[in-house]
Amino acid sequence: MENPANGHIHSFWKIPDKWDSKDGKDKKLAVGLIADVHSGDTYIPLRVHDTDRFPPLFEPDQIDPVPEELFPVNTSLNLLDLKEGSGRNEELFKYILVLQGQLGLSKETIIRILDNTNQYVFSDPLDQNEFDTITREEAFDNPVFFRGKTFLHNVFGNYLISQNHIVKIDGKIHIYLEGTYNHDLNQIERMMQKVIPTLTDAKRKETLKYLTVMCEDATPAPPTMY
Numbered sequence: 001m002e003n004p005a006n007g008h009i010h011s012f013w014k015i016p017d018k019w020d021s022k023d024g025k026d027k028k029l030a031v032g033l034i035a036d037v038h039s040g041d042t043y044i045p046l047r048v049h050d051t052d053r054f055p056p057l058f059e060p061d062q063i064d065p066v067p068e069e070l071f072p073v074n075t076s077l078n079l080l081d082l083k084e085g086s087g088r089n090e091e092l093f094k095y096i097l098v099l100q101g102q103l104g105l106s107k108e109t110i111i112r113i114l115d116n117t118n119q120y121v122f123s124d125p126l127d128q129n130e131f132d133t134i135t136r137e138e139a140f141d142n143p144v145f146f147r148g149k150t151f152l153h154n155v156f157g158n159y160l161i162s163q164n165h166i167v168k169i170d171g172k173i174h175i176y177l178e179g180t181y182n183h184d185l186n187q188i189e190r191m192m193q194k195v196i197p198t199l200t201d202a203k204r205k206e207t208l209k210y211l212t213v214m215c216e217d218a219t220p221a222p223p224t225m226y
Contacts, residue, residue, distance in 0.1 A: 018158065
């Protein structure tokens with residue numbers, strides 16, 4: 001809904017399972033916009049000083065989850081201010097680490113977000129060659145799983161889920177290996193060690209607990225009959 005007094009847009013979304021953000025004003029969003037975020041028992045006046053702030057109230061049949069583009073991020077970078085000649089390409093390249101480190105997004109999701117930033121946020125968009133250079137394969141080689149000395153088990157867990165087809169079947173986490181889903185916790189821990197060789201046993205167990213809570217439920221396919 002649009003507030004006719006100032007043209008600001010108010011949108012309504014369902015909080016997704018992976019939402020880990022607090023309410024607040026002037027939050028920077030992943031796509032580069034700035035927004036106030038309100039959830040829970042928040043009241044927004046529809047009429048102030050005898051003036052309607054919004055069109056007549058409507059109730060949608062279904063409310064979509066918040067897209068990753070609108071997830072809040074903590075960064076000093078202002079995407080709205082980036083223009084050609086302002087070091088924009090280098091800043092966007094570094095911004096990939098922000099999206100990986102804070103939100104644990106997959107490469108495909110990050111490229112989609114940056115493409116939307118380029119098309120709808122930048123006043124002068126990058127050409128396709130520049131965009132492809134910024135989002136080249138090497139840009140995603142170094143995901144960030146620590147903030148200082150703090151291990152970001154949620155970021156690491158989200159990364160494992162998105163990159164390794166980890167799901168929950170019958171309440172237990174499974175990993176997709178050699179064409180089938182297996183409940184093999186040792187294999188999952190070995191996979192963790194490949195990504196972070198110095199990861200301690202305590203941090204692996206912390207990540208396993210996170211996976212158990214956050215993995216989506218999946219139904220295994222019925223056996224093939226011959």
